Amino acid sequence: xxxxxxxxxxxxxxxxxxxxxxxxxxLQAQTATAKITGTVTDxxxxxxxxxxxxxxxxxxxTSQEAVSNNRGVYSIPFLNPGHYELKAEAAGFKRYNRQNxxxxxxxxxxxxxxxxxxxxTENVTVTAEAPxxxxxxxxxxxxxxxxxxxxxxxxxxxxxxxxxxxxxxVWIQTKSGFLDIPQFSMAGGxxxxxxxxxxxxxxxxxxxxxxxxxxxxxxxxxxxxxxxxNIYSAEYGHxxxxxxxxxxxxxxxxxxxxxxxxxxxxxxxxxxxxxPGKFPRRDNVFGGTVGGxxxxxxxxxxxxxxxxxxxxxxxxxxNVPTPAETRGDFSGRSGAVLDPLTSSPxxxxxxxxxxxxxxxxxxxxxxxxxxxPGRPANSLNYAVNSVQSxxxxxxxxxxxxxxxxSNRLYLRFMYMRTPMTNGLLGFGDPAMDTAGGTNTDRQET
Numbered sequence: 001x002x003x004x005x006x007x008x009x010x011x012x013x014x015x016x017x018x019x020x021x022x023x024x025x026x027l028q029a030q031t032a033t034a035k036i037t038g039t040v041t042d043x044x045x046x047x048x049x050x051x052x053x054x055x056x057x058x059x060x061x062t063s064q065e066a067v068s069n070n071r072g073v074y075s076i077p078f079l080n081p082g083h084y085e086l087k088a089e090a091a092g093f094k095r096y097n098r099q100n101x102x103x104x105x106x107x108x109x110x111x112x113x114x115x116x117x118x119x120x121t122e123n124v125t126v127t128a129e130a131p132x133x134x135x136x137x138x139x140x141x142x143x144x145x146x147x148x149x150x151x152x153x154x155x156x157x158x159x160x161x162x163x164x165x166x167x168x169x170v171w172i173q174t175k176s177g178f179l180d181i182p183q184f185s186m187a188g189g190x191x192x193x194x195x196x197x198x199x200x201x202x203x204x205x206x207x208x209x210x211x212x213x214x215x216x217x218x219x220x221x222x223x224x225x226x227x228x229x230n231i232y233s234a235e236y237g238h239x240x241x242x243x244x245x246x247x248x249x250x251x252x253x254x255x256x257x258x259x260x261x262x263x264x265x266x267x268x269x270x271x272x273x274x275x276p277g278k279f280p281r282r283d284n285v286f287g288g289t290v291g292g293x294x295x296x297x298x299x300x301x302x303x304x305x306x307x308x309x310x311x312x313x314x315x316x317x318x319n320v321p322t323p324a325e326t327r328g329d330f331s332g333r334s335g336a337v338l339d340p341l342t343s344s345p346x347x348x349x350x351x352x353x354x355x356x357x358x359x360x361x362x363x364x365x366x367x368x369x370x371x372x373p374g375r376p377a378n379s380l381n382y383a384v385n386s387v388q389s390x391x392x393x394x395x396x397x398x399x400x401x402x403x404x405x406s407n408r409l410y411l412r413f414m415y416m417r418t419p420m421t422n423g424l425l426g427f428g429d430p431a432m433d434t435a436g437g438t439n440t441d442r443q444e445t
Contacts, residue, residue: 032200032226032247034103035077038111040068040088047072048115051090055101058083059252061297062402078408080400081105081224081247086113094118098126104143105226105247144225152219157262157285157308160196160216162225163244186242187229193241199248199412215414220260220289221304221396223247248412250400251300255292261285280387282311287394299401308392317372320382326364328356332376392418 040051049070056063059082066074081104088096093115103109116124144162154161163169163184170185172192183192196204203215228236228243236243264283271278287306294301322332328351330337336345346352370381395415402408 032105032197032245033078033080034105034107034109035075035079036086036101036103036109036111037073037075038113040072040074040090040113040115042093042115043117048090048093051088051093051113051115053086053088053113055079056085056087058085059254060250060300060400061253062408064405079103080250081107086111088113088115090115092117094122094124096124096126104145105224106228106245107143144227146223149219149222149225154219155264157219157306158216159219159222159225159246160244163227166227166229168229186227189230189241193239195236195239195243197243197245199246199410203246215416217246217248217396217414217416218287218304218306218394220258220287220306221248221302223249248396248398249289249291249302249304250398250410251291251293251302253293253296253300255290257288257290259288279315280311280313282309284309294399297402299399301397301399303397304395306394308390308394310390311387312389313387316384316386317380318382318384319378319380320367320370321364322377322381323369325377326361326367328353333378390418392416 036055040048040053042048047068047070049068049072051068051072051074052065053068053074053076054063054065055076057080064076064079066076068074082102084101084103086096086098086101094117096113096115098111098113101111144165148165149159149162152162152165163186164171166186168187172183172185184194185192186194195202198215198217224247226245226247228245230242232243262283262285264281266278266281269278269281285306285308287304289302289304291300291302293299324330324332330346330349330351333349337349337351338344339346368382368384370377372381372383375381393416395413397414398410398412400408400410
């Protein structure tokens with residue numbers, strides 16, 4: 001379930017739990033989980049029916065079970081991405097134990113099991129096997145696994161940019177100011193027509209002209225990114241341009257935490273070729289994570305809090321009136337200034353003080369004096385640094401609970417506030433139309 005909620009984070013979180021209780025039936029078919037399937041046989045290749053298969057998450061201790069049918073086939077769906085241990089046992093056979101099973105987001109993996117005749121108290125442990133083929137699905141895509149998500153040197157520290165690792169992307173636009181809104185064409189598909197999912201729920205808006213990835217969370221809160229380019233399985237729809245699925249991190253049986261800061265400023269930059277100096281710049285992305293058990297092998301939490309504070313400037317060259325012109329004296333201009341009442345030129349192109357509008361005189365005080373020597377009005381006579389600022393706090397929290405081997409629940413809450421301001425150093429907002437700001441609150445559960 002997913003809702004965009006107005007208001008403070010605490011009120012939004014409370015409302016999210018109420019909606020969860022009332023609308024459990026609205027859960028979407030897409031999930032960010034994996035599944036395993038396979039066939040259980042004996043040493044002669046005959047099917048083994050009634051074999052009990054269990055798979056256990058090494059990090060959380062949670063497990064799920066299945067029983068092979070009369071053709072030896074078993075299937076275990078809805079497994080969170082992670083490291084697992086697979087076991088199988090049947091009467092008259094040694095216990096099978098396979099370690100180092102790695103499951104990825106959206107993966108459908110095949111694990112065929114060959115049981116050896118013997119006592120069930122004996123173990124056959126498999127520690128390494130040849131890599132498995134993805135034989136259960138024809139979907140074409142690429143997984144960006146947890147280590148790459150954490151280690152890639154992303155300028156904005158947002159996982160949406162990781163799709164650039166795909167070799168079949170044609171980029172249309174990657175940023176809108178400070179905000180990272182990736183827009184691209186994938187594998188020859190329709191441009192600006194992707195679907196973005198997070199933990200199985202849609203996390204985008206869908207206007208008529210383009211798709212926007214609304215909830216681009218911090219890298220520290222993302223476990224994996226899976227990009228599906230074409231030949232999707234039956235549960236996907238609504239897109240001609242590909243799917244991107246993000247999986248957020250979960251807590252485990254061990255407490256883990258981190259603190260981090262990434263910074264960039266003009267001291268580390270080179271001077272642009274056509275600029276007399278460096279542009280002022282301040283980028284600070286900092287935060288922390290914490291996760292662990294509430295009840296071992298049953299309930300887990302994870303939280304990530306991040307602050308993203310940036311100041312970016314560039315030089316703009318503009319037109320401003322001279323101090324004399326703000327008083328009505330246009331004698332420095334070559335053209336004639338006409339009296340709107342008589343259509344005759346003012347003497348010496350000077351408007352009498354009595355004819356000046358009182359409101360206009362007050363507004364004229366906000367214009368700065370020209371600072372480019374030798375340039376009159378209307379000739380790019382004022383140079384100034386244009387400053388854009390972003391103060392963006394983000395919170396991502398997740399709670400996982402396992403009722404039993406067949407029933408699990410997770411809650412994920414994300415809050416993001418994006419106050420972005422465009423302004424110019426040197427004069428106030430009323431003087432020019434290039435200064436302003438936006439402020440957007442987003443909550444998602």
